[in-house]
Amino acid sequence: MADFLKQIKNDIYLTSKDISVLDKYEINYLSCSNMKELLFKIETILNNEETDFDLEDLSIKLSEYNYYYKTNK
Secondary structure (H helix, E strand, O other), X not given: XXXXXXXXXXXXXXXXXXXXXXXXXXXXXXXXXOHHHHHHHHHHHHHHOOOOHHHHHHHHHHHHHHHHHHOOO
16 A cells, blocks of 8 residues: 655655654654754754664655755756
8 A cells, every 4th residue: 555645734744654653763743843853853863862774764765855845946
């Protein structure tokens, strides 16, 4: 079954798989006002805690999404 992006709030778009990774690391994505703030929270955890590859993969995915959809071309 496909896992589609859903708008959570403002410019934050996540799939159900993304949400489960964020929940695993107790990252409150609903408290973030934008994608940049969410990425900052993820990077803070990556830099300060032991994590699995799933969080790093999510960070890369969201960074790429943010770059491609927010950059004027």
